[in-house]
Amino acid sequence: MRAPSDDDSTGLPWPRSWRGVYGLVLGVFLGWVLLLSLLTRLFP
Amino acid sequence: MNALDYSILFGSMLAIALYAIWSTRGSRDLSGYLKGSGQTRWFTIGLSVMATQASAITFLSTPGQGYEDGLGFVQNYFGAPLALILISAVFVPLYRRLKVYTAYEYLGHRFDPKTRLLGAGLFLVQRGLGAGITIYAPAIVLSTVMGWRLDATIVCSGLLVVAYTVAGGCDAVSLTQKYQIGVIFAGMVAAFFVLLSKLPAGLTATDALAVAGGFHKLQAVDFSPSMDRRYTVWSGVLGGMFLALSYFGTDQSQVQRYLSGSSVRESRLGLMFNAVFKIPMQFFILLLGVLIFVFYQFERPPVFFNRAAWSAQVARSSDGRLQALDSAFSEAHAAERAQVEAWVRARHAGDARGEAAAREAAGDAHKRVDLVRAQTRAALDAASPGTKANDSDYVFITFILDQLPHGLIGLLVTAFFAAALSSKAGELNALGSTTTVDIYRHVVRTGASDAHYVTASKVFTALWGFVAIGFALFANLAENLIQAVNILGSIFYGVVLGLFLVAFFLKRVGGTAVFWAAIVAQALVFGLYATLSISYLWYNLIGCAACMAIAVVLQAVLPPSRRGSPATVS
Numbered sequence: 001m002r003a004p005s006d007d008d009s010t011g012l013p014w015p016r017s018w019r020g021v022y023g024l025v026l027g028v029f030l031g032w033v034l035l036l037s038l039l040t041r042l043f044p
Numbered sequence: 045m046n047a048l049d050y051s052i053l054f055g056s057m058l059a060i061a062l063y064a065i066w067s068t069r070g071s072r073d074l075s076g077y078l079k080g081s082g083q084t085r086w087f088t089i090g091l092s093v094m095a096t097q098a099s100a101i102t103f104l105s106t107p108g109q110g111y112e113d114g115l116g117f118v119q120n121y122f123g124a125p126l127a128l129i130l131i132s133a134v135f136v137p138l139y140r141r142l143k144v145y146t147a148y149e150y151l152g153h154r155f156d157p158k159t160r161l162l163g164a165g166l167f168l169v170q171r172g173l174g175a176g177i178t179i180y181a182p183a184i185v186l187s188t189v190m191g192w193r194l195d196a197t198i199v200c201s202g203l204l205v206v207a208y209t210v211a212g213g214c215d216a217v218s219l220t221q222k223y224q225i226g227v228i229f230a231g232m233v234a235a236f237f238v239l240l241s242k243l244p245a246g247l248t249a250t251d252a253l254a255v256a257g258g259f260h261k262l263q264a265v266d267f268s269p270s271m272d273r274r275y276t277v278w279s280g281v282l283g284g285m286f287l288a289l290s291y292f293g294t295d296q297s298q299v300q301r302y303l304s305g306s307s308v309r310e311s312r313l314g315l316m317f318n319a320v321f322k323i324p325m326q327f328f329i330l331l332l333g334v335l336i337f338v339f340y341q342f343e344r345p346p347v348f349f350n351r352a353a354w355s356a357q358v359a360r361s362s363d364g365r366l367q368a369l370d371s372a373f374s375e376a377h378a379a380e381r382a383q384v385e386a387w388v389r390a391r392h393a394g395d396a397r398g399e400a401a402a403r404e405a406a407g408d409a410h411k412r413v414d415l416v417r418a419q420t421r422a423a424l425d426a427a428s429p430g431t432k433a434n435d436s437d438y439v440f441i442t443f444i445l446d447q448l449p450h451g452l453i454g455l456l457v458t459a460f461f462a463a464a465l466s467s468k469a470g471e472l473n474a475l476g477s478t479t480t481v482d483i484y485r486h487v488v489r490t491g492a493s494d495a496h497y498v499t500a501s502k503v504f505t506a507l508w509g510f511v512a513i514g515f516a517l518f519a520n521l522a523e524n525l526i527q528a529v530n531i532l533g534s535i536f537y538g539v540v541l542g543l544f545l546v547a548f549f550l551k552r553v554g555g556t557a558v559f560w561a562a563i564v565a566q567a568l569v570f571g572l573y574a575t576l577s578i579s580y581l582w583y584n585l586i587g588c589a590a591c592m593a594i595a596v597v598l599q600a601v602l603p604p605s606r607r608g609s610p611a612t613v614s
Contacts, residue, residue: 011309018312022129025319029125032323033277036118036264043257 045190049454056227056458057465061208064220068212073494077213077501078145078477080304084215088222089314092301093292094321095221095228096470100182100463101437103228103329108349108436110333111340114261116275118327120581123285124292128319131293132312134548139299140308145481146474147299147544154547154612155555157486162559163543164482167296168475170536175471175508176515182464183516186457188352189441198516205465206509209472210502214304217469224462231459232329234452235444239335242447244342251388252338258387258403259410261334264327271578283581286588287534290541292318297474336443341384347373347420349438357427365423373416380409468512476505534580535573538587539566545588546595551612553595554605561595 008018015021045053075082084092109117144150148167152160183197208216243252256262266276273279292298292315305311347370348354358366383406390398421435444456480501485492489500539562546558569587573580599605 008309010313012313018133021312021316022133025125025129025316028320029122029323032327033122033265036115036327039115039253039262040264043253043262044260 045453045457046450048450049457052451052454053458053461057204057461060220060223060227060462061204063223064208064216065211067219068216072213072498074497074501075145076215077498078481079300080214080218082304083306084218084304084310086305086310086313086317088218089302089305089310090317090321091225092218092221092304092470093298093314093318094325095225095463095466096297096301097291097318097467098225098228098325098463099178099467100460103232103463104182104185104440104460105437106326106329107333107336107440107443108438110261110330111337111439112333112436114256114334115264115327115330116266118264118323118330119266119275119277119280120284121288121323121326122277122280123282124288124322125319126281127285127288128292128315128322130289132315132319135293135544136302136311136315137308138548139303140311144303146296146478147294148296148478148482151543151547152482152486155558159543159555159559159562160482160486162562163294163540164478166536166540167294167478168483170533171295171297171471171475172508172511173515173532175468175475175512178464178468178471179512180516182460185437185441186460188350189438189445190457191352195517198513201461201464202468202509202513202516205468205472206506206513209469209476209509210506213501214300214473214477217473218301218304220469221466224466227455227462228459228466231452231456232332235440235448235456236328236332236335238448238452239332239339239443242339242343243335246392247342247388251391252335254391255338255341255384255388256334258406259337261337271582274579274581276579279579279581283534283579283584286541286584287537287581290537290544290584290588291533294540294544295474295537296478297470300474300477301470333439336439339443339447342381344374344377344381346442347417348424349435349442351438351442353424353428353435357424361427366420366427369416369420369423373413373420376409376412376416380406380413383409472505472509472512475508476501479504479508531573531580534583535569535587536566538569538584538589539591541584542588542591542595546592548612550592550596550599552605553599554602557599557602557605558591558595561591561593561598564594565590 009016010018010021012021015024072081106117139147139150142150142153144153146164148160148164151163179198179202183194183201186192187194187197208220212219253262266273267278268276269278270276271279302311302314305314346354354366383402387399387402387406390396390402441460444453448456480497484500484504485497489496542565543558543562546553546561565587568590569583572586573583
């Protein structure tokens with residue numbers, strides 16, 4: 001048996017695929033790392 | 045605390061518990077009791093997962109950590125989003141397809157009964173030890189500060205959580221956690237705004253951040269490759285990811301939360317909610333501590349934040365040393381405050397040279413303040429060996445009691461208890477479920493009715509609750525033990541995760557190979573822990589990698605296992 005496909009609908013208006021959701025979460029994570037790096041550099 | 049604060053505390057805690065008992069009344073089968081009605085939506089799951097992880101110590105101690113060490117601790121959570129994505133994509137569909145009650149039942153499907161028992165046993169030992177801490181740690185801080193009896197605080201809060209967890213099972217836990225986390229967020233946001241309003245007039249947000257940065261409190265990320273440093277981006281991403289994978293993916297207290305969802309979709313979205321909000325939540329709590337530090341640059345803080353311990357020692361000592369240290373602290377703080385004010389004035393005047401000079405002078409003055417605090421801790425420890433010399437757990441509660449108005453004090457103390465009860469409930473629910481499903485139903489009493497197992501689950505949940513209360517009452521815990529239990533988690537979690545990753549991804553490896561690999565890997569981790577001094581987060585990675593590698597090697601010399609199991613990832 002296969003695990004349910006990652007392309008199954010998320011039921012959200014956007015993103016509609018799980019790959020999209022995971023991409024969005026990764027983007028938010030990278031955004032936080034960037035912001036925290038900026039904070040570290042701006043107020044050393 | 046006055047009558048208003050107490051009425052908020054008792055009123056809200058009792059109302060939430062009684063509402064949960066009332067709304068989950070009626071008989072249910074085992075699935076309903078252990079996994080809930082199956083109607084839980086993603087938002088409730090998300091809050092429930094968050095509430096289970098965030099204990100009272102998260103909200104009591106983390107601001108203190110921000111106060112002392114700044115934002116660096118936030119890196120510990122960098123691995124969480126990555127781990128939650130993996131759990132959502134791989135773990136959740138498998139658990140739900142096999143309709144398991146516990147994560148360890150899955151190991152039985154994939155391997156054999158002994159591996160299932162090993163996984164369940166490791167969880168029960170580790171989580172059973174931690175259960176006492178969850179009640180004890182906030183109780184010791186709050187009872188000390190409030191002057192309450194420690195034993196009464198432990199017993200009352202312990203019995204309340206046992207009552208609604210036993211009565212309502214998984215649904216009661218999710219329901220109470222939703223309201224409890226609401227109280228927690230309301231309290232923390234209120235404290236944040238009061239703190240901002242208490243900063244000196246004319247001090248802008250940028251000034252506050254500049255002052256915090258000048259004392260190295262805003263070093264949020266550290267890309268150093270050193271393994272000796274406790275918090276770096278790398279230990280956070282790699283070690284933190286393995287810790288989060290193990291905790292969210294294999295610890296029944298979390299697995300039970302998202303298995304209560306009505307579908308794979310609800311479970312996944314609940315986890316993604318945490319993947320998005322975990323880092324900002326921790327950042328916000330640490331920032332609160334950093335801003336309390338800035339606030340205390342302009343307001344004299346106590347020389348030792350655990351005032352009860354301080355007052356007791358002052359009353360006992362006759363040589364005047366502690367009073368002398370208190371006076372020295374006042375002088376050192378006044379000198380530091382003068383330099384910080386000069387620094388801010390120079391900033392506002394655009395005098396870069398004056399600003400740099402004042403900042404350096406403030407740094408030197410701060411060293412003097414830190415020296416006096418260190419001398420005070422040493423004096424307290426010498427006067428009464430065993431006194432908890434680290435007072436950072438008391439920073440936030442001291443600020444609350446000294447600076448917040450009545451009503452908000454009650455809200456914040458309620459928030460701490462809500463956090464303690466919500467994580468405790470998740471733990472008890474999971475301990476009761478695992479003992480019933482993986483030990484009692486699987487080994488001791490097979491083939492009994494659903495009603496019998498529901499009763500057994502209630503009994504085991506209550507027993508674990510009483511064990512936790514007893515542990516908290518009779519163990520004289522100090523900070524070292526609390527830290528030891530956290531480290532113990534990292535020491536066990538890696539190997540448990542290794543068991544599950546072998547189960548998911550290494551189809552050729554069978555139960556016997558992974559069982560012995562887990563035991564050898566666990567011994568290896570114990571040995572390394574005894575000999576190396578590296579950040580404890582790395583043991584998650586080491587334990588997991590060792591378990592997987594040894595399992596592969598052992599399988600090469602053992603008879604082949606069955607392949608293509610529905611319990612593996614295709």
